[in-house]
Amino acid sequence: xxxxxxxxxxxxxxxxxxxxxxxxxxxxxxxxxxxxxxxxxxxxxxxxxxxxxxxxxxxxxxxxxxxxxxxxxxxxxxxxxxxxxxxxxxxxxxxxxxxxxxxxxxxxxxxxxxxxxxxxxxxxxxxxxxxxxxxxxxxxxxxxxxxxxxxxxxxxxxxxxxxxxxxxxxxxxxxxxxxxxxxxxxxxxxxxxxxxxxxxxxxxxxxxxxxxxxxxxxxxxxxxxxxxxxxxxxxxxxxxxxxxxxxxxxxxxxxxxxxxxxxxxxxxxxxxxxxxxxxxxxxxxxxxxxxxxxxxxxxxxxxxxxxxxxxxxxxxxxxxxxxxxxxxxxxxxxxxxxxxxxxxxxxxxx
Numbered sequence: 001x002x003x004x005x006x007x008x009x010x011x012x013x014x015x016x017x018x019x020x021x022x023x024x025x026x027x028x029x030x031x032x033x034x035x036x037x038x039x040x041x042x043x044x045x046x047x048x049x050x051x052x053x054x055x056x057x058x059x060x061x062x063x064x065x066x067x068x069x070x071x072x073x074x075x076x077x078x079x080x081x082x083x084x085x086x087x088x089x090x091x092x093x094x095x096x097x098x099x100x101x102x103x104x105x106x107x108x109x110x111x112x113x114x115x116x117x118x119x120x121x122x123x124x125x126x127x128x129x130x131x132x133x134x135x136x137x138x139x140x141x142x143x144x145x146x147x148x149x150x151x152x153x154x155x156x157x158x159x160x161x162x163x164x165x166x167x168x169x170x171x172x173x174x175x176x177x178x179x180x181x182x183x184x185x186x187x188x189x190x191x192x193x194x195x196x197x198x199x200x201x202x203x204x205x206x207x208x209x210x211x212x213x214x215x216x217x218x219x220x221x222x223x224x225x226x227x228x229x230x231x232x233x234x235x236x237x238x239x240x241x242x243x244x245x246x247x248x249x250x251x252x253x254x255x256x257x258x259x260x261x262x263x264x265x266x267x268x269x270x271x272x273x274x275x276x277x278x279x280x281x282x283x284x285x286x287x288x289x290x291x292x293x294x295x296x297x298x299x300x301x302x303x304x305x306x307x308x309x310x311x312x313x314x315x316x317x318x319x320x321x322x323x324x325x326x327x328x329x330x331x332x333x334x335x336x337x338x339x340x341x342x343x344x345x346x347x348x349x350x
Contacts, residue, residue, distance in 0.1 A: 010172040011346035025078035026341035041345035080116040082344025084125025123164030127175030129339030137332040144326030150286030156293030161209035217246035273311035
């Protein structure tokens with residue numbers, strides 16, 4: 001059996017559960033999907049009781065989904081709620097970045113009559129979720145030097161782009177959220193400059209989220225087709241109208257069935273590598289880089305090619321630092337959900 005990574009976290013409520021069992025309603029709320037699960041928590045860990053997945057845009061609010069889950073699972077009422085949400089959290093309130101929802105912990109308390117409610121950023125939840133994962137939940141791109149302790153970084157492209165970190169204080173790790181995905185895209189070469197010009201006509205601000213989140217794949221493809229005049233076969237044009245274009249393009253690139261799709265994903269992977277390098281250097285994340293979110297596991301074969309790691313190392317004068325950094329893909333799609341459960345059970349102040 002694979003072992004845990006044994007990343008040390010400071011969970012202040014661990015001792016609180018020595019003689020208790022509590023139930024935590026955990027959630028991973030994003031622009032496309034919402035995963036909710038009820039966990040039974042003891043001092044030695046958590047176990048799942050029930051789980052349901054929802055299509056986020058089908059509901060008016062996250063509270064509506066919570067109420068539906070509680071009603072559908074009346075056999076066990078939660079003691080606490082902890083939600084990982086895609087957006088910046090301020091004093092228990094968050095407006096989701098890629099969905100027109102506003103979540104407020106006080107409103108959730110009133111609606112559910114559950115008095116212990118925590119909202120944390122989805123990248124914080126992903127970071128806490130590392131505590132629940134085994135070695136088999138990761139794919140290693142570069143082993144680095146694991147004996148070198150230090151901060152860690154998480155880059156998570158999906159519907160949007162999440163970026164977060166884990167601060168190492170010499171004893172344990174403390175996750176924190178950032179909104180680095182919304183910082184300005186920085187072009188490196190002539191292709192990037194032309195891509196920036198193309199995207200600038202479509203978006204008011206071209207952030208990193210605009211070039212390495214899921215929708216960016218189709219944008220890059222259109223750039224190659226419309227600006228670089230790459231040929232689009234009729235069968236592909238028809239397929240792009242019938243299916244999720246970004247998913248289709250990435251799959252055709254993996255299967256090496258179309259040259260434009262291959263070129264699209266080469267650019268996309270190169271840009272993921274560049275922003276990964278930026279994030280590691282800014283956080284001095286010698287403890288490791290984790291690639292999370294929905295996209296990296298789906299394109300893992302492309303991320304394992306030299307295109308990614310070569311461009312990850314291609315920085316100013318810090319290649320020697322980057323070579324020390326372990327780089328892993330998080331394969332477990334429930335990492336943020338698990339992290340919300342762990343934080344809800346163990347991470348909150350009494």
